Amino acid sequence: MKRSCAVLLCLMLATSLSYAVDTTQMPTPELQKRYLGLTHELRCMQCQNEAIADSPVNLAADLRRQVAEMLLAGKSDDDVRNYMTARYGDFILFRPRVSSKTIWLWATPGILLLIGAAVAVRVSKQRAALVDQDNEPVEEDVRSR
Amino acid sequence: MNRFLIPLGAFVLLAIVLAVGLKHSPEKGVIKSPLLGKAAPTFSLPVLTDTSRTFNSADLKGRWYLFNVWGTWCVECRHEHDALLEIAKRAEVSIIGLDWRDEDSAALQWLQELGNPYEVIAVDREGRIAIDWGVYAAPETFLVDPQGTVVYKYIGPLTMDAWVNEFVPRLPPKQAAKS
Numbered sequence: 001m002k003r004s005c006a007v008l009l010c011l012m013l014a015t016s017l018s019y020a021v022d023t024t025q026m027p028t029p030e031l032q033k034r035y036l037g038l039t040h041e042l043r044c045m046q047c048q049n050e051a052i053a054d055s056p057v058n059l060a061a062d063l064r065r066q067v068a069e070m071l072l073a074g075k076s077d078d079d080v081r082n083y084m085t086a087r088y089g090d091f092i093l094f095r096p097r098v099s100s101k102t103i104w105l106w107a108t109p110g111i112l113l114l115i116g117a118a119v120a121v122r123v124s125k126q127r128a129a130l131v132d133q134d135n136e137p138v139e140e141d142v143r144s145r
Numbered sequence: 146m147n148r149f150l151i152p153l154g155a156f157v158l159l160a161i162v163l164a165v166g167l168k169h170s171p172e173k174g175v176i177k178s179p180l181l182g183k184a185a186p187t188f189s190l191p192v193l194t195d196t197s198r199t200f201n202s203a204d205l206k207g208r209w210y211l212f213n214v215w216g217t218w219c220v221e222c223r224h225e226h227d228a229l230l231e232i233a234k235r236a237e238v239s240i241i242g243l244d245w246r247d248e249d250s251a252a253l254q255w256l257q258e259l260g261n262p263y264e265v266i267a268v269d270r271e272g273r274i275a276i277d278w279g280v281y282a283a284p285e286t287f288l289v290d291p292q293g294t295v296v297y298k299y300i301g302p303l304t305m306d307a308w309v310n311e312f313v314p315r316l317p318p319k320q321a322a323k324s
Contacts, residue, residue, distance in 0.1 A: 045176070045281030045282070046281050046282050058246055058272065059272070059275075059280075059281060059282075062246075062271070062272040062273070062275075062276060063276065066273075066276060085179065086179060087179065087180070087276060087277060087278070087279035088176075088179070088279045088281065089176060089177065089178065089179045089279070091176050
């Protein structure tokens, strides 16, 4: 049983490896981490809901190569992001930067949350007021049960 | 009355937001290029018809040109080829081709079969220049002015309609009058 489990596990690992789109290995773990971070936050422009890390199309491979080369050349993560947005626009970033153009994108969830909080406070105040209005006989009624 | 005012207001607000979103929604995935109004990327690449020669984009300074990104693997490029031939015939601007991630032999055969509308075709085998131009799906066509500024970008197969309505009005009258 133990052995078959081990074999099964090996098989599972093998398939997941063979399906990996990107097999790039950076020379150091630190670079590898940054490489993976960047390739997961850059959008594949051709298949727009995939990151370039997960996309099998040629353009994504070219962009991954670009990321790897820039990191190896000592460029910072922001250099890479700037390089990509200069060519493809903010849309290539899955996490758009805060700018005058994207401020609503970032602010809207907060605004909606505030509106929700305001509504919740109002509703609970109204309910509290209803409880105050309640006349006593009912409360006695409840207690006597 | 007041009870309905708030939900109604919220509804109207939401409707406005969605309407704006719909209006600005990418037309079939067309994304505005950040290159518009900026200097066209420079490059030096081998020429398809004679790969021992190098084409330098600096040679294009001083005149209008179309920069058309294509490849033989691109089905839509075949659909726009007739329009490119027609534009070349009208001789309003020169057409510079970028053969993107392609096989040279296939590209040469394509030109032999369909005709060659290009003044020069640069070969971008590794797709590096295409990245500089922010190309994400062939065919894409850029209009560049004599100062080397990207004036317009058209994504998808070029048609004569698009040429007449989108490109020609952006050309100086003298240039357009030749048609």
